[in-house]
Amino acid sequence: MSPVTIRDVATRLNLSITTVSRALDGYPDVAAATRARVETAAREMGYAPSHMARQMRRQRADAIGFVIPVTRKLEGGSRAFADPYFSEFIAGLGDEATRHKLDLLVSVATEEDEQPIYERWARGRRVDGFVLNRMRAHDWRARFLLRNDLPFVANGREVGAVTYPFIEVDSRSGFSQMVAHLADLGHRRIAYIGGLPNLRSQADRLSGYRAGLKKAGIAFDKRLVAAGDLTRQGGYLAALELLQRAPRPTALIGMNDMTALGAIRAANELGLQVGRDVAIAGFDGIDDGAHASPPLTTLIQPAYSIARQSVQMLVALINGNPIAERQIVLQPELVARASTLGPA
Amino acid sequence: MSPVTIRDVATRLNLSITTVSRALDGYPDVAAATRARVETAAREMGYAPSHMARQMRRQRADAIGFVIPVTRKLEGGSRAFADPYFSEFIAGLGDEATRHKLDLLVSVATEEDEQPIYERWARGRRVDGFVLNRMRAHDWRARFLLRNDLPFVANGREVGAVTYPFIEVDSRSGFSQMVAHLADLGHRRIAYIGGLPNLRSQADRLSGYRAGLKKAGIAFDKRLVAAGDLTRQGGYLAALELLQRAPRPTALIGMNDMTALGAIRAANELGLQVGRDVAIAGFDGIDDGAHASPPLTTLIQPAYSIARQSVQMLVALINGNPIAERQIVLQPELVARASTLGPA
DNA sequence: AGTGCAGTCCAAAACGTTTTGGGCCTCTGC
DNA sequence: GCAGAGGCCCAAAACGTTTTGGACTGCACT
Numbered sequence: 001m002s003p004v005t006i007r008d009v010a011t012r013l014n015l016s017i018t019t020v021s022r023a024l025d026g027y028p029d030v031a032a033a034t035r036a037r038v039e040t041a042a043r044e045m046g047y048a049p050s051h052m053a054r055q056m057r058r059q060r061a062d063a064i065g066f067v068i069p070v071t072r073k074l075e076g077g078s079r080a081f082a083d084p085y086f087s088e089f090i091a092g093l094g095d096e097a098t099r100h101k102l103d104l105l106v107s108v109a110t111e112e113d114e115q116p117i118y119e120r121w122a123r124g125r126r127v128d129g130f131v132l133n134r135m136r137a138h139d140w141r142a143r144f145l146l147r148n149d150l151p152f153v154a155n156g157r158e159v160g161a162v163t164y165p166f167i168e169v170d171s172r173s174g175f176s177q178m179v180a181h182l183a184d185l186g187h188r189r190i191a192y193i194g195g196l197p198n199l200r201s202q203a204d205r206l207s208g209y210r211a212g213l214k215k216a217g218i219a220f221d222k223r224l225v226a227a228g229d230l231t232r233q234g235g236y237l238a239a240l241e242l243l244q245r246a247p248r249p250t251a252l253i254g255m256n257d258m259t260a261l262g263a264i265r266a267a268n269e270l271g272l273q274v275g276r277d278v279a280i281a282g283f284d285g286i287d288d289g290a291h292a293s294p295p296l297t298t299l300i301q302p303a304y305s306i307a308r309q310s311v312q313m314l315v316a317l318i319n320g321n322p323i324a325e326r327q328i329v330l331q332p333e334l335v336a337r338a339s340t341l342g343p344a
Numbered sequence: 345m346s347p348v349t350i351r352d353v354a355t356r357l358n359l360s361i362t363t364v365s366r367a368l369d370g371y372p373d374v375a376a377a378t379r380a381r382v383e384t385a386a387r388e389m390g391y392a393p394s395h396m397a398r399q400m401r402r403q404r405a406d407a408i409g410f411v412i413p414v415t416r417k418l419e420g421g422s423r424a425f426a427d428p429y430f431s432e433f434i435a436g437l438g439d440e441a442t443r444h445k446l447d448l449l450v451s452v453a454t455e456e457d458e459q460p461i462y463e464r465w466a467r468g469r470r471v472d473g474f475v476l477n478r479m480r481a482h483d484w485r486a487r488f489l490l491r492n493d494l495p496f497v498a499n500g501r502e503v504g505a506v507t508y509p510f511i512e513v514d515s516r517s518g519f520s521q522m523v524a525h526l527a528d529l530g531h532r533r534i535a536y537i538g539g540l541p542n543l544r545s546q547a548d549r550l551s552g553y554r555a556g557l558k559k560a561g562i563a564f565d566k567r568l569v570a571a572g573d574l575t576r577q578g579g580y581l582a583a584l585e586l587l588q589r590a591p592r593p594t595a596l597i598g599m600n601d602m603t604a605l606g607a608i609r610a611a612n613e614l615g616l617q618v619g620r621d622v623a624i625a626g627f628d629g630i631d632d633g634a635h636a637s638p639p640l641t642t643l644i645q646p647a648y649s650i651a652r653q654s655v656q657m658l659v660a661l662i663n664g665n666p667i668a669e670r671q672i673v674l675q676p677e678l679v680a681r682a683s684t685l686g687p688a
Numbered sequence: 689a690g691t692g693c694a695g696t697c698c699a700a701a702a703c704g705t706t707t708t709g710g711g712c713c714t715c716t717g718c
Numbered sequence: 719g720c721a722g723a724g725g726c727c728c729a730a731a732a733c734g735t736t737t738t739g740g741a742c743t744g745c746a747c748t
Contacts, residue, residue: 005705016728016729018707018727022707022727052469052703053400053705054705056703057707097451105449123392264637265637268637291580291609293608360698394734396735397736400704400705693744693746693747697740700737706732707730707731709731712728713727714724716721716724
C-alpha cells in the first residue's frame with residue numbers, strides 16, 4: 001500500500017494535477033462540481049499531499065526547532081531533563097505549533113554538544129525558525145542564527161542591548177520582591193543559591209537579590225551566596241553546606257524551583273522543619289513546588305503561555321508579518337506558600 | 345545570504361553536480377584530487393545538502409515521531425505533561441535519534457485529539473516511524489500504522505497476541521512483588537489506586553496486585569481499589585477518599601509514581617506520617633520519587649534506556665534490518681525506601 | 689590494430705508538489 | 719457578428735538532491 005500521490009488522483013478523475021492541487025487548496029478558479037469530485041476522490045483514495053514535496057516546492061520546512069537544555073549528564077551515560085519547567089514549556093510549544101500546522105523538532109543537549117544540532121537544523125534548512133531558551137550572557141546561538149538569517153525568539157536575552165525579539169521574565173525585580181517578602185517576615189540572614197555563572201538570568205537574579213537586601217537595609221554577605229546548577233541535586237548540596245554554617249541562614253532562596261526543592265530536602269535531612277526553622281523559596285512555579293511538603297513559595301513564570309507566545313512571535317517572523325511587541329518583559333508573580341509562611 | 349546549493353559548488357569548480365554529490369558522499373568513482381577540491385570548496389562556501397531535497401529524492405523523512413501523552417487539560421486551556429517519566433523518555437529518544445542522524449518530531453496530545461497528529465505525520469510521510477507509548481488494551485494506533493505500513497515500536501502492548509515489536513515492563517509481576525513487600529511488612533489492608541481503565545498496563549497492574557494478594561493469603565476487597573488518572577492530582581483525590589474510610593487501609597500502591605506522590609500529599613494533609621502511619625508505594629522510578637519526603641518506594645522501569653532501545657529497534661525496522669529480539673519484556677526493580685519502611 | 693578494462697566523469701530522470709502564464713470555451717453587450 | 723470578459727482548466731517549470739546508465743579517456747593485452 002504505497003502512498004497515493006496527487007497524480008493518482010488526477011488520472012483517476014481525468015484531470016490535471018494542477019486542477020487537483022488547486023481544488024484542494026481552495027483556489028477560486030475551479031468549478032464547484034469539480035472541486036467536489038476531487039474532494040471525494042481524495043478522501044476515498046486516502047490522499048494527503050506529501051509533506052516533503054510541498055516543503056521542497058515552497059522552500060519551507062513547516063517546522064520549528066527547540067533544543068532542550070540539560071545541565072549535567074547522569075551517571076550511566078543517561079541524561080534526563082529533569083526540570084519540569086521544560087515539560088510545560090514544550091507542551092506550550094507543541095500546542096501552539098500544531099495550531100499553526102507546524103511541526104516541532106526537539107533535541108536534548110548539554111551546552112557542550114548543542115552546536116552540531118543547531119548547525120544541522122540551520123544548514124539543512126530543517127526548520128524555519130528556533131526558540132531559544134536559557135540564554136547565556138554571551139550567546140553564540142543568537143549570532144549564529146542572525147548570520148544565517150534564520151528567525152528565532154529568545155526566552156531571555158544576552159547582556160547589553162539586543163535587537164532580536166525575546167520574551168523575558170523580569171527576574172531581577174522578582175528576586176528583589178522575594179527578598180522583601182522574607183525581610184517582612186523578619187528574616188535577616190537570607191542566603192541565595194545560584195546557578196551556572198554564564199547564564200544571563202543568573203546575573204539578573206543575583207542582582208535582584210542584592211537590590212532586595214539593600215532596600216531592606218540588610219548588608220550583603222558573600223558567604224551567604226552558594227552555587228548550584230539548576231538541578232535538585234545542586235540545590236541539595238549547596239543547601240546542605242549553607243545550613244551547616246554558623247550562624248545559620250534563616251532563609252534560602254533558590255535560583256529556580258528545582259534548586260529550592262533540593263534545599264528543602266537538605267533541610268529535612270538536617271532535621272529542620274521548613275517554614276518554621278528555615279524559610280525556603282524558589283523561582284519558576286512548577287507543579288512539583290505546589291505539591292511539595294511543605295508547598296514551596298515561589299515566583300511564577302508562566303512557562304506554558306510564554307512558550308505559546310514565543311511560537312506566535314516566531315510564526316510572525318517567519319511569515320514576515322509585523323509584530324506588535326518584539327521585546328516583551330513579563331513580571332513574575334510571587335506566591336507565598338507554607339515553605340516561607342511557617343506551619344499551616 | 346541565501347542558502348548555497350550543490351549547483352553553486354558544481355559551477356564554481358566546473359564539475360557536474362553528480363560528481364560533487366558523489367564526491368561528498370564518498371563514492372569510489374571520483375579521483376582523490378577532485379574529491380579534495382570539492383570538499384574544500386564545499387567547506388568554504390558553507391554548503392550543506394538541503395535536507396528537504398534529499399528526503400524528497402530518497403523518500404525518507406529521516407525523522408521519527410513521538411506523541412507525548414497527556415491525560416487531562418489544565419484549567420486555562422493549558423496542558424502540561426507533568427509526568428517526569430516522559431521527560432526521561434524523551435531524553436532517551438532524542439539522544440538515540442541524534443546518534444542515528446534522525447530528527448525527533450514531538451507533539452503533545454490527549455487521547456482524544458491525538459488522531460489528527462498521527463494521520464498528518466503518517467499520510468504526509470512526515471516521519472519514517474513511530475514510538476508508541478501508554479498502549480491501550482485496544483489501540484487503534486497499532487492497526488492504523490500496520491495498515492499504512494509504517495514501522496513502529498510500542499512501549500507496552502495491547503491485549504492478546506500481537507505481532508508487532510514492543511518493549512514492555514512486566515508490571516504484573518512488579519505489582520505482585522510490591523504486594524509481597526508490603527505483606528512482609530505486616531500490612532493486610534493494601535489499597536490500590538489505578539489509572540485509566542482502557543490502558544493495557546492498568547489491567548496488568550491490577551491483576552498483579554490481585555495475584556500478590558492471593559499469594560499473601562489476603563482476600564481481595566474491591567472497596568480498596570480506587571481510580572486515579574495517572575496524575576498527581578488524581579492520586580491525591582483518590583488517596584484522600586481511601587484514607588478516610590473505616591477501616592483505613594494501612595498501605596497504598598499507586599499505579600505510577602505521580603499517583604503515589606499525590607497520595608503522599610493526601611496522607612500528609614490528613615496528619616498521617618507516611619512510612620509510619622501508612623505505607624505508600626508507586627511505579628516508575630522517577631527522580632521526584634527519590635527526592636520526595638519521605639522518599640518513595642517504587643518499581644523502577646528504566647525510561648531512558650527503554651527509549652534508546654526503542655529507537656534502535658525502530659531504526660532497524662526502518663532499514664529493513666533483522667532484529668535480534670522483537671518483543672522484549674523487562675523486569676522492574678523494586679526499591680524499598682522510607683515511604684514503606686517507616687521513619688528512618 | 690583491435691579488444692577489454694579500469695578510472696573518471698556526466699546528462700538526465702526522478703521524487704511530488706505548487707505556481708506561472710497562458711488557452712479555450714461561453715456568455716454578454718454592442 | 720464581434721470584442722471583451724469571466725469561468726474553468728492545463729502544460730511546464732521549478733524546488734535541490736540522488737541515482738541510473740552510460741560516455742570518454744588511457745592503458746594493457748592479444
